[in-house]
Amino acid sequence: MDTRTTLLAVAAAVVLAGAVGIVAVPDAIDDPRAETDRPGQIDLADVVVSPGEVRGETATLDLLVDLRHRGSTVENVTVRHRAIDADSGLLVDETTVDVGDVDREGETTVNGSLDVEREGGYRLETVVYADGQRRSERTTRVAGVSALTPTYADSPVEFADGNVWPTVAVSVAGTSEETATLSVSVSVTNRGDDASEEIDLRLLLRQADSNVIADEATETVGSVRPGRTATVTTTLEAPDGYNYYVDAALFDDDVLIDETQGVANLDPQERITANETVRDVSFEIEDFSEEAGDDALDGGADDGAPDRGDASTDDATPGFGFVVAVAGLLAAALLARRES
Structure with a gap:
């Protein structure tokens, strides 16, 4: 057998082996168009919350959402954020971000924000909708918003x-x-x-x-x-x-x-x-004023108490000295009568 015949025989064997492999594994060769025919899927990959502008009474919370997409185009995608008071359960703020049609494979980042008061804690709910249908959701809790420093005081x-x-x-x-x-x-x-x-x-x-x-x-x-x-x-x-x-x-x-x-x-x-x-102690206000009042210069105002330092007044009433004098006169008269 010459060289040419040998090469032809080897090539025929390779072709035959490839044909057998294709028959044995029918999915070995896929049509690229089949991948795009798969229904599109989109969900939340991650949600990150960071402080935005901080004011005196309120603060803005920035939400960075990573959307994960697979398959064909997902139309009319929206992301809704809600801030709910952790204590009362009342809705504080709500915002919706219109994403539109998503056709790129992999992850896409969507930015949103909520305004809350700078007190208490909050439950942040993020929901992804596709053409009005809920596809994925996630809840994030934040606390200590009051500790954020206002921008004007930073x-x-x-x-x-x-x-x-x-x-x-x-x-x-x-x-x-x-x-x-x-x-x-x-x-x-x-x-x-x-x-x-x-x-x-x-x-x-x-x-x-x-x-x-x-x-x-x-x-x-x-x-x-x-x-x-x-x-x-x-x-x-x-x-x-x-x-x-x-x-x-x-x-x-x-x-x-x-x-x-x-x-x-x-x-x-x-x-x-x-x-x-x-503790409370007495304090003289005059020590901190520029001029003392007239009452302070005169030694203080009269508080209505009797003046016990001056006994010689025109309207002084008799005291214990008058009683002692009368008793002395009576004792002298009795003594003179006994001697007589």
Whole structure:
């Protein structure tokens, strides 16, 4: 057998083996068009909730939905979101996203949002519809919405919180006959990624027993580099001999960002601690007014009590001295009569 005959015989054997395999396995070769004829399926692959814009009383919750599609085109797809109060079960907000026809194999991301109040918790229900028929659904629960910081109050600068280094440090810069001058140093930290903008530091020196504001000051906190701590120092004056709370607050365009408290103990017989309730003691308002009242200068107003320090008055009534004198005269007369 020559070489040509051998090659023809081998080729015939290969063709015969292929034909046998096709007969034995009829599904080995599929028509590509059969795949598109399969009914389309669509369902929820994943739902992710993230905070959006946070306002004073309400917040927006952004929902990212991954739709999984298989088969032929699914027409008229919509995604409905509902926010239901976790305690009352009442509907808080509802929104529907029109997706349209979905023909791409794999996953498609659809964005939606709900507006809720910044309190309590919520149950978020997501449902996928295809041409008005429910195809898939999922429930997500969220809580602690009140902990979200409003956008207008979102600032990287806040008061430093150290275990040893004081956030508010108070020292006596000077004293006069009745007034003490206090030097107050406040530490602030930039916990953001970029340098901060200028904000205001406001201080109130509050008498501990009466809550009367003895003095106040406002300083500008300049730009602070990321991760750095800056110290702002100012002076306050107040009457000596009292204890004070030093209330400090950070404001950005009149929006309260952060607050803290320190103390100044100028009363040698009583001490106070920040954020601690103290007992009520007497307090003289004149110590914090510019001028004393007429009653204070005159020694106080008459409270209606009798004046026991002055015994010689025109309308004084007889006391025990008159009775003793009469008894003495009677005793002398009896003694004279016995002698006679």
